[in-house]
Amino acid sequence: QTVMTQEPSLTVSPGGTATLTCASSTGAVTSGYYPNWFQQKPGQAPRALIYITDNKHPWTPARFSGSLLGGKAVLTLSDVQPEDEADYYCLLYSGGAWVFGGGTKLTVL
Amino acid sequence: QVQLVQSGAELRKPGASVKVSCKASGYAFTSYYIHWVRQAPGQGLEWMGIINPASGTTNYAQKFQGRVTMTRDTSTSTFSMELSRLRSEDTAVYYCARGYDTFDIWGQGTMVTVSA
Numbered sequence: 001q002t003v004m005t006q007e008p009s010l011t012v013s014p015g016g017t018a019t020l021t022c023a024s025s026t027g028a029v030t031s032g033y034y035p036n037w038f039q040q041k042p043g044q045a046p047r048a049l050i051y052i053t054d055n056k057h058p059w060t061p062a063r064f065s066g067s068l069l070g071g072k073a074v075l076t077l078s079d080v081q082p083e084d085e086a087d088y089y090c091l092l093y094s095g096g097a098w099v100f101g102g103g104t105k106l107t108v109l
Numbered sequence: 110q111v112q113l114v115q116s117g118a119e120l121r122k123p124g125a126s127v128k129v130s131c132k133a134s135g136y137a138f139t140s141y142y143i144h145w146v147r148q149a150p151g152q153g154l155e156w157m158g159i160i161n162p163a164s165g166t167t168n169y170a171q172k173f174q175g176r177v178t179m180t181r182d183t184s185t186s187t188f189s190m191e192l193s194r195l196r197s198e199d200t201a202v203y204y205c206a207r208g209y210d211t212f213d214i215w216g217q218g219t220m221v222t223v224s225a
Binding site: 034038040045046047048051052057089093096097098099100101102 | 144146153154155156159168170171204206208210211212213214215216217218
């Protein structure tokens with residue numbers, strides 16, 4: 001069973017930059033893993049942010065971006081806003097199945 | 110507008126089955142795969158499987174094989190996910206989500222509680 005690992009928590013100041021990563025237990029993450037990123041606030045369904053590594057949905061704020069770096073999928077939040085405080089999940093495709101990371105709790109303080 | 114509307118909360122006893130529905134509207138029903146994802150209280154997201162709306166072909170996560178059945182009804186634009194032999198660990202919010210590799214639109218979620 002493939003395991004996707006994310007930072008459990010991250011704290012960032014308003015206006016700062018947050019870098020969230022997603023690593024695979026099977027090796028380096030590539031575009032063939034179709035990396036997706038989601039934001040989830042308490043009591044709400046997840047909201048899609050990024051698909052297939054770096055593609056944004058129409059509703060994705062410009063300050064969110066996706067990439068690959070150092071064998072990991074990366075979600076970067078620039079100019080972090082208070083409303084960005086949430087849980088963030090990565091999702092990768094591996095071995096014929098989709099696997100979510102454990103999630104990163106982002107605190108804006 | 111494009112939306113997925115799920116059925117209401119369910120309470121089941123251990124060993125029973127539950128069927129959750131997901132009605133699609135605002136787009137071509139057969140054009141987008143549907144995934145099912147669940148989230149236990151206070152826990153992360155877990156992928157359960159996917160269905161091709163055109164053919165009805167499914168692919169289930171290994172963990173759920175033998176217990177889950179995903180179907181679609183093209184006449185009513187509705188997807189369903191049935192989970193059998195329920196146990197307390199199946200207590201979770203169950204979501205449907207659209208798109209093979211985009212997961213762009215999500216249902217509001219259905220709370221399933223398994224308790225004696």
